[in-house]
Amino acid sequence: MTSTEPHLPHGTRPTRQRRAVASALHSFEDFRSAQDIHDLLRRSGDPVGLSTVYRTLQALADGGEVDVLRAEDGEALYRRCSATHHHHLVCRSCGRAVEVEGPTVERWTDGVAGEHGFTDVSHTLEVFGTCPECSAPRD
């Protein structure tokens, strides 16, 4: 079941490097930095230049294939994602993220924006917490 791999923008070449990045994105489900992914690839014996990692991640992000969120310190973190609009429930301890949908929130943001006469509305929403596993007492 590897058919859910992020696809590269139409018209680009499926090079070894791009496949490697796309594949790496499938090996974890938390948010990782570009540099983390670069290291991951090097250690897994399928090295890709740092510039290329950045370029590929950017292309995937532009194509909506990966989500980007900013760490506290402003560093960009990446994660593969589904195509539909969604938000994340991120564990602030282990980083694992769950995609969640929020029709309630979508309606609310549109409503609030409308009340103030704002148009062409978009929004960002991330929820942070401690996941069950991380809050479980140590065994």
Add this chain to the structure above:
Amino acid sequence: MTSTEPHLPHGTRPTRQRRAVASALHSFEDFRSAQDIHDLLRRSGDPVGLSTVYRTLQALADGGEVDVLRAEDGEALYRRCSATHHHHLVCRSCGRAVEVEGPTVERWTDGVAGEHGFTDVSHTLEVFGTCPECSAPRD
């Protein structure tokens, strides 16, 4: 006393520099970068060292006196804020921001997090749009 000026953390000295930064924060209602504020102060004849601007903004942010949000490129942007929990409706054209409250959203995030067993929940939410003035046809 109902001064709306940002207050500095308890026990710190109200120096000229810190007052200048706090005052600058009151001269605009959109989000500005630390460097913008540094420039603003220099041009207004009340110069403050860049390090001090960063330090003061950080202290104010820690004390919940100013909001921080990240621009697309990861740059930190600052704006004075009220003490209660709130979100922003930000004009992506002129940058002006309106504080909004969302009990609906608070309830929703807590609910979703709870369903997944997440505890100690917090969240970030920003709404972007085009404000009435910016979407109005030129006068």
Add this chain to the structure above:
DNA sequence: CGTGGATTGACAATGGTTGTCAACTGGGTT
């Protein structure tokens, strides 16, 4: 006044990200 801790700011260092550009790759064409 004098003293000491808090504060400042010029400057250097850090680090994520982007720009540069010569070398390389590989699909289409002859």
Add this chain to the structure above:
DNA sequence: AACCCAGTTGACAACCATTGTCAATCCACG
């Protein structure tokens, strides 16, 4: 197979927001 050549790569440098450093300065208090 050899040739093209636009797309691609990656080592390296440049960029720039942010943080660290530390000697000089300030200021509350005795």
